[in-house]
Amino acid sequence: MSDELLFSDEQPAATADKRFEKPPWLVLVVDDEESVHRVTQLALGSMTYDERALELLHAYSADEARGILNEHRDIAVLLLDVVMESDRAGLDLVHYIRQELKNQDVRIVLRTGQPGQAPEQEVIATYDINDYRDKTELSAQKLYTLMIACLRAYRDIETLHKSRLGLEKVIRATRGIYEKHALTQFVDATLEQLAALLNLDQTVIYLYQVKAFCPVDGEFEVILPGQPAGETKFVRLEELEPAVRRLLEASIQAQQNQFEDQRAAIFCAGQQHVVMFYLEGPVALSTLDQHLINMLTENLNIALDNIDLSELLRSTQQELVYRMGDMVENHSPETGSHVKRVALYCEQLARLAGLGEEAAQMIKDASPLHDLGKIGVADAVLKKPGQLTHDEWQQMKKHATFGHRMLAGSGLPLLDAGADIARHHHERWDGKGYPDGLQGDEIPVWARIATIADVFDALSTRRCYKEPWPMEKVVKYIEERSGSVFDPDLVQLFTRNLDAFIAIRERHPDPGTSAS
Structure with missing residues (x-):
């Protein structure tokens, strides 16, 4: 949908657009x-x-x-x-x-x-x-x-039918919007449902323009459908058209919906977020339209509250995850910023693989838990500067099952994802990995992504037992094991976009070191 929809008034009234x-x-x-x-x-x-x-x-x-x-x-x-x-x-x-x-x-x-x-x-x-x-x-x-x-x-019978149809649309819209757990998804769904709600009379084409605004420190963040996270546009209130500004100001002051002929300002407020929708069309909004919009708004407020609670839960889980990741860093200080880099590598590769915003965010939040099980490995083994013996290597390999045991069974999506990653990030594409010997697509995709991210970071940074490898050698190592250790499709995405991963590594070096 374009940022602005203009309605031409250049034609004489006698030849006005019959659609309206x-x-x-x-x-x-x-x-x-x-x-x-x-x-x-x-x-x-x-x-x-x-x-x-x-x-x-x-x-x-x-x-x-x-x-x-x-x-x-x-x-x-x-x-x-x-x-x-x-x-x-x-x-x-x-x-x-x-x-x-x-x-x-x-x-x-x-x-x-x-x-x-x-x-x-x-x-x-x-x-x-x-x-x-x-x-x-x-x-x-x-x-x-x-x-x-x-x-x-x-007319009265048709009004009753439209009321019933409108109520059904409000119920469907609410169900669809309640399923959204991010603010941008909430906005996209609401814009879509408002358009469907207003087009009650199928014999008339209502070309309503709808925009979403989020008031932030005296400015309005303009939110467009499908807008990627981080791509924001801000406008000041005085920069808006007079009719838009007047209605938004009235809505903010009253903290409720405002209607004026064919225009409306919709005020939605949760505990943390305020989102406003401005809509304008060629015909006046009927009493039924206004009533249905008010009903929908009551449900939108609840949906925003749900988003606020979801964000609070997510931020709490994320904080716990990073604190647990810090525990691993403190237990094995050579890893430095390893968990942070791996999280960002995983997010980048998940997006490149087309897993979607929610999945990319989930793997970013969960991947810091991939080595949590190392807490259960003896320091003599974990911090040994030289080559591990066979028995010591068997002890080290147990960190995958230790981590899974710590995280599994919580019922929380973030920790469940972390459990999968912790258990399977040392599985191999050819089935020769550990602890379960899974092969190919049997390995959860999050773990396959984390495997590449973990190995790339381990090889390209300093460890207690080795110096960082040159980047050419790291890439060659990963490419040579494509189809045996690593998912070949993910390797291809990784190597084609190597600069993005190198940039992450350079932005997050280990304390006291510089990227090689």
Whole structure:
């Protein structure tokens, strides 16, 4: 969706865009007498009701009327003769409309010139019609009055239907928005649902522009659909168009929705975030539109609260993860900023692999736990400067299962992901890794990513038992083991984007060292 949608007003009013005009009321005249059609056209042809004109459709038999009724499901009023191709053609058509078409909305007025053929009391009691008139009593004035009553009833029925449809859309929208756990996803979902909610009348094209704003320190952060994290645009209140500024100011002051003709400012507030939506279209928002928007807003406030709680939980989990990672660093100081770099490498590679924003964030948060199990390894083994013996290597390998045992079973997505990474980041693509000997796609993708990130960092930085390798040697080592140790597709993504990983390494060197 573009940042701005302009509505052209350069054309004269007489040639205004018909997409924005209200559709006419459809009235079907069913009678086998041509004179009845002419008289009805003369009496009602120029009539309007609720700023909508009438469009008369004509059928000269019940069979012809059936075709029109099947084609037009939004006929408001049916002026129906009783006696046509048969004595009961009109009555049979009523049965067809109500029972077979299941159309309970159209207002049916029986008009007959032979009341003896269909006595009024019997017809009213037996058939689902709305009025019964003798043709001789329907003067132009009475026909006009009758039409107003029928159209008013049909309008009210349609309003109830739209209310029900709107409530269903609010419920669906709320369900979809509640599933979003990040602010940008919340905004995207809300913009989509607002557009769907406003287009209740499918016969009119409502071209509403909708923008989202997040007030921040006297400025507005403009949030666009699909906007990547970190790509923000800020505008000051005085830089906005006067109509937009006026409505947003009123909404902020009242801390609630504000409506003005075809414009609206929607105010959503959680415990931490305030998000405002401005919408504008070519037609005024109806009372029903405003009511549904207010209902949706109540649910949006709850959704924002949920996002705030989700962010608090995530930040708490993340803090715990980094503190546990620090424990590993303190236990094995040679690793330095290893866990931080590995987390960033994993996030970068997950994005390159197309896993999506949520998965990339998850692996970034969980990967610092990959070596947590080293806490259970004896210092004599963990900090030994020389080559490990066979028994010492078997002891070192146990850190994968130690870490998994510490993290598994919490029921928290972050720790569950950390458990998978801790257990499987030493598995090999060819199945010769440890501790479970998993092969290929059997290895969780997060662990496959962490394996490359862990090895790249271990080889390219100083350890107690080695100096950092030159970058060419590191890359050659990883490429030579593509398809045996490492996932070949991930290796390809890694080598094609090597500069991004080197940049991360240079930004986060070990304390007291410089990147090689």
